[in-house]
Amino acid sequence: MAYKALYRTYRPQKFSEVIGQDHIVRTLQNSLASGKISHAYLFSGPRGTGKTTVARIFAKALNCAAPETNEPCGECLSCREIAEGNSPDVVEIDAASNNGVDEIRDIREKVKFLPSGSKYKIYIIDEVHMLTQGAFNALLKTLEEPPKHVIFILATTEPHKVLPTILSRCQRFDFKSLSVREIAELIRKVAREEKFSISEEAVIAIAEGAEGGMRDALSYLDQAASFADDEITIDDVNSVTGNLNYDKLIELATYFEEKNINQALHAIDELLIMGKEVNKVVGALLQFYRDALLYKTIDTSMFSKYIYEKEEFKVLAEKIDAKKIFYYVDVLSDVQTKIKFSTTPQIYLEVAVIKMINEVADSDYAGRIKALEEKIQNLRDIENNAVGSKINILESKLAKITGELSRLELPELAARIEALEKEFKELRNLGKDDKRGEAPKPAADVMDQLQKLSEKVEAFEGKMKQESEKTAKPQRKISRKRISEGQLSFFSDNFFNQEKNTETEEAPTVDEPSEDDIGIIKLSDFEEAAEEHQETAKKMPAENVRFVANEEIRETENSQLVRRLNPVQPAVEERPIIPEKKSEPVPEPKTSGEDPLRGIYDEEYNSYSVSVLERILHSSRTPEARDGKGRIINIWKNLTRNCSSDLLSTAQILQDGQIVAVGNKEFVLIYPTASLCNQVMRPKFKRKALPLLYQALGEAYNYMALPENIWFDKRTEYINQYNIGIKFPKLTPFDDPRLSADETDTMSPQERMASEAIRILGEEIVKIE
Numbered sequence: 001m002a003y004k005a006l007y008r009t010y011r012p013q014k015f016s017e018v019i020g021q022d023h024i025v026r027t028l029q030n031s032l033a034s035g036k037i038s039h040a041y042l043f044s045g046p047r048g049t050g051k052t053t054v055a056r057i058f059a060k061a062l063n064c065a066a067p068e069t070n071e072p073c074g075e076c077l078s079c080r081e082i083a084e085g086n087s088p089d090v091v092e093i094d095a096a097s098n099n100g101v102d103e104i105r106d107i108r109e110k111v112k113f114l115p116s117g118s119k120y121k122i123y124i125i126d127e128v129h130m131l132t133q134g135a136f137n138a139l140l141k142t143l144e145e146p147p148k149h150v151i152f153i154l155a156t157t158e159p160h161k162v163l164p165t166i167l168s169r170c171q172r173f174d175f176k177s178l179s180v181r182e183i184a185e186l187i188r189k190v191a192r193e194e195k196f197s198i199s200e201e202a203v204i205a206i207a208e209g210a211e212g213g214m215r216d217a218l219s220y221l222d223q224a225a226s227f228a229d230d231e232i233t234i235d236d237v238n239s240v241t242g243n244l245n246y247d248k249l250i251e252l253a254t255y256f257e258e259k260n261i262n263q264a265l266h267a268i269d270e271l272l273i274m275g276k277e278v279n280k281v282v283g284a285l286l287q288f289y290r291d292a293l294l295y296k297t298i299d300t301s302m303f304s305k306y307i308y309e310k311e312e313f314k315v316l317a318e319k320i321d322a323k324k325i326f327y328y329v330d331v332l333s334d335v336q337t338k339i340k341f342s343t344t345p346q347i348y349l350e351v352a353v354i355k356m357i358n359e360v361a362d363s364d365y366a367g368r369i370k371a372l373e374e375k376i377q378n379l380r381d382i383e384n385n386a387v388g389s390k391i392n393i394l395e396s397k398l399a400k401i402t403g404e405l406s407r408l409e410l411p412e413l414a415a416r417i418e419a420l421e422k423e424f425k426e427l428r429n430l431g432k433d434d435k436r437g438e439a440p441k442p443a444a445d446v447m448d449q450l451q452k453l454s455e456k457v458e459a460f461e462g463k464m465k466q467e468s469e470k471t472a473k474p475q476r477k478i479s480r481k482r483i484s485e486g487q488l489s490f491f492s493d494n495f496f497n498q499e500k501n502t503e504t505e506e507a508p509t510v511d512e513p514s515e516d517d518i519g520i521i522k523l524s525d526f527e528e529a530a531e532e533h534q535e536t537a538k539k540m541p542a543e544n545v546r547f548v549a550n551e552e553i554r555e556t557e558n559s560q561l562v563r564r565l566n567p568v569q570p571a572v573e574e575r576p577i578i579p580e581k582k583s584e585p586v587p588e589p590k591t592s593g594e595d596p597l598r599g600i601y602d603e604e605y606n607s608y609s610v611s612v613l614e615r616i617l618h619s620s621r622t623p624e625a626r627d628g629k630g631r632i633i634n635i636w637k638n639l640t641r642n643c644s645s646d647l648l649s650t651a652q653i654l655q656d657g658q659i660v661a662v663g664n665k666e667f668v669l670i671y672p673t674a675s676l677c678n679q680v681m682r683p684k685f686k687r688k689a690l691p692l693l694y695q696a697l698g699e700a701y702n703y704m705a706l707p708e709n710i711w712f713d714k715r716t717e718y719i720n721q722y723n724i725g726i727k728f729p730k731l732t733p734f735d736d737p738r739l740s741a742d743e744t745d746t747m748s749p750q751e752r753m754a755s756e757a758i759r760i761l762g763e764e765i766v767k768i769e
């Protein structure tokens with residue numbers, strides 16, 4: 001048996017089977033009952049709403065041999081012939097294909113003849129609006145004077161295209177689109193009878209996709225059923241109808257709201273790859289925003305549209321501003337028009353999406369203000385957090401300090417207070433016991449003691465308070481600037497001034513430290529130590545001159561406390577500040593045959609060793625070193641003038657450096673860059689530089705070159721430690737990767753080539769600038 005399409009199988013054969021056109025059915029049945037039959041009927045309405053179906057049922061009923069209560073019997077010959085499309089008296093003409101004037105002329109010829117055995121000769125002309133002007137006119141002639149046995153039933157989806165003169169001669173029936181509910185009911189019924197398994201979502205999707213047409217609904221069901229594996233799902237339906245899934249639409253609309261152009265375009269691309277047509281996508285979006293607008297403005301619980309049931313839709317629709325929806329609809333309608341004539345509709349859609357997202361971003365001032373407000377609030381929160389965390393840090397520091405204080409000093413204090421309280425109690429009891437007469441005066445010495453004790457307690461409390469206040473301020477750290485102007489000038493930058501007054505030994509200015517100041521060691525302490533050392537040095541033979549580390553710097557109570565509070569806790573090493581090898585006798589320039597420079601090319605100078613710097617800094621604090629510094633700086637100015645021509649460039653490079661600290665036969669030179677330092681630190685350079693220095697200074701000196709910034713850092717490190725009472729500060733190692741005095745590593749390609757040339761040809765031949 002040949003497959004019969006569902007819409008044919010389930011096409012209504014009786015008025016009672018017609019769905020959704022009750023008003024038409026009732027009127028037609030009434031006219032059948034009353035016998036008041038018109039000669040021309042116009043059935044208008046959307047496709048698939050049952051116009052031709054009703055026309056056939058009407059025709060059957062008109063010609064039925066045995067009609068039963070205004071219904072065709074369906075059994076008689078006429079009924080059967082009409083149902084099969086074989087009736088000679090019921091002629092169906094599809095004007096869409098037979099639109100010529102000739103067809104209508106043919107009708108005009110034939111209407112003259114009586115029906116063969118039936119009561120009426122019935123012409124059903126479908127899509128009547130498709131007739132040409134000529135055919136219309138021909139039809140009009142027939143309609144003006146129709147024979148009594150002839151009935152015209154004209155059907156059209158576009159009644160406005162039908163000539164008014166024809167319309168005025170017809171009894172008109174407007175078929176309405178079927179509701180989703182009506183179609184869904186039928187789909188469920190058909191699915192039941194056909195034993196299809198179908199999800200409710202799929203039923204709704206078919207009903208909605210059919211757009212009010214029963215025929216489309218049934219053919220969708222038909223196709224989806226043949227498409228589906230087991231149960232008919234929404235995806236099966238969507239792939240048949242070409243419609244978009246609501247989930248997909250919600251996803252797309254969400255991207256629009258998030259202003260996520262990338263994702264929106266990607267989603268659209270996916271839809272098109274899946275085979276959805278651009279116009280379907282645009283149509284679906286329009287529909288979607290229309291639904292959203294309806295949802296926002298009216299009660300949609302009456303609507304049977306499935307999208308109104310979706311939670312994600314409701315949430316999204318609530319969020320989208322109505323003005324925005326109007327804008328979207330404008331843009332989408334525009335696209336809908338444009339893509340009809342475009343060969344590249346996708347581009348229009350993509351541009352529209354960008355436009356929708358961007359222009360809204362530009363015009364949505366309220367949204368932008370809101371976003372800005374949120375940003376400001378965020379910034380405020382961050383700021384509050386920052387302040388909060390600062391306070392937290394300060395608080396924890398304070399807690400640590402007071403903890404330390406209490407651990408260190410308060411037990412003693414508490415004991416003192418306890419003792420005081422005990423004394424008070426005793427005194428009070430003394431008064432109580434003596435009830436008879438005047439209270440005895442406490443002994444004068446006890447009162448004195450009491451007074452002294454409370455003064456001490458007060459003083460200590462004040463000191464503690466002062467300390468906690470100082471510690472609570474993070475800026476309390478001694479800055480580099482302050483140091484460079486500050487207390488310790490023995491290796492500060494202003495050595496050029498010193499060259500004039502090295503004789504006077506002016507006491508360096510101290511930043512007015514109070515007696516109780518913690519954190520700044522009194523310069524006088526250091527001066528004392530230096531003087532002591534000087535005296536010791538005088539008493540000792542020259543070769544045994546040592547600067548002994550544990551030479552006592554007088555320690556105050558405060559510096560002791562600071563040391564205990566200081567987390568650095570450096571081990572104060574007891575080691576000679578001047579190494580023995582430094583105490584070799586001062587050589588006279590070019591006197592003996594022995595090389596005075598022997599031993600000065602010490603390996604430790606070939607690398608950036610922090611212990612060398614420490615040693616220079618330690619010994620730079622002695623008055624002798626200060627004298628030496630003044631002398632060297634004087635000579636330094638004339639370094640190039642007094643040297644031999646082959647050492648001129650070496651002298652020039654040395655002179656470019658600045659002497660910042662002089663120790664015992666060694667000093668620190670600073671340069672602006674690490675590469676300059678590396679150059680003068682290399683053994684190759686030193687082989688020329690050290691003899692030059694020996695010549696100029698009259699003594700064998702070595703040096704360390706440092707970049708300015710590193711020098712300042714190290715110096716600060718040193719002073720900070722010294723200021724809190726560490727007599728011989730230990731510095732952290734040099735960690736700048738650019739510092740390297742290694743010959744091979746730092747050679748530039750040119751330098752390498754040059755040294756290679758010298759190796760092969762000899763220094764006399766190769767002269768390199």
Ligand SMILES: [Zn+2]
Nearest residue numbers: 064073076079
């Ligand atoms: Zn019949």
